[in-house]
Amino acid sequence: MQHVSFDPQQNYFQLFNITQAYQIDTAQLERQYRALQSLIHPDKYTHLPDAEQRVAMQHSTLVNEAYQTLRKPMLRARYLLSLHGVDTQEATNTVMPLDFLTAQMAWREAVAEAQQTRDAALLGEMEVRMQRETHELEAQLVVKIDTEKDYAAAAGLARKLRFMEKLAEEIHAAYDEIDI
Secondary structure, rough: OOOOOOOOOOHHHHOOOOOOOOEEEEHHHHHHHHHHHHHHOOOOOOOOOHHHHHHHHHHHHHHHHHEEEEEEEHHHHHHHHOOOOOOOOOOOOOOHHHHHHHHHHHHHHHHHHHHHOOHHHHHHHHHHHHHHHHHHHHHHHHHHHHHHHHHHHHHHHHHHHHHHHHHHHHHHHHHHHHHH
């Protein structure tokens, strides 16, 4: 097996040789991912003994997991914060500013109404607005994580981002329901 160094102490950013930051060069991540996969893909090692095939599979699995984590903004934020000892507590800490929770309730009511009335145009408008607000949260995460190193505040923003991801899922489910 061609030797590719996998240091168990390496984090995902080091694995791909990219800067450890929330704002990353996704094109560079993609290039590094493809380069690594071209070296370690398990199909290249089917002629080797089982033990070496397992190692290749483990390396490939690690690279895939790292890639999926770093390419998705929410997962990247969560991972970065964990590297700094901060748990986003998405499952246990649902405390949010009242205005944010009120807006979330309004969003969900509007999604339900658009779904009930089969209003795809309204869902489209909501999706565009939701994407804009999601991008604003991501921009705030860049500042809190990369510039200010305020990881506690970033954890709160990550929890908000998770709410927005769930909202996006609800909008897509409403689209699917209308298409039936």
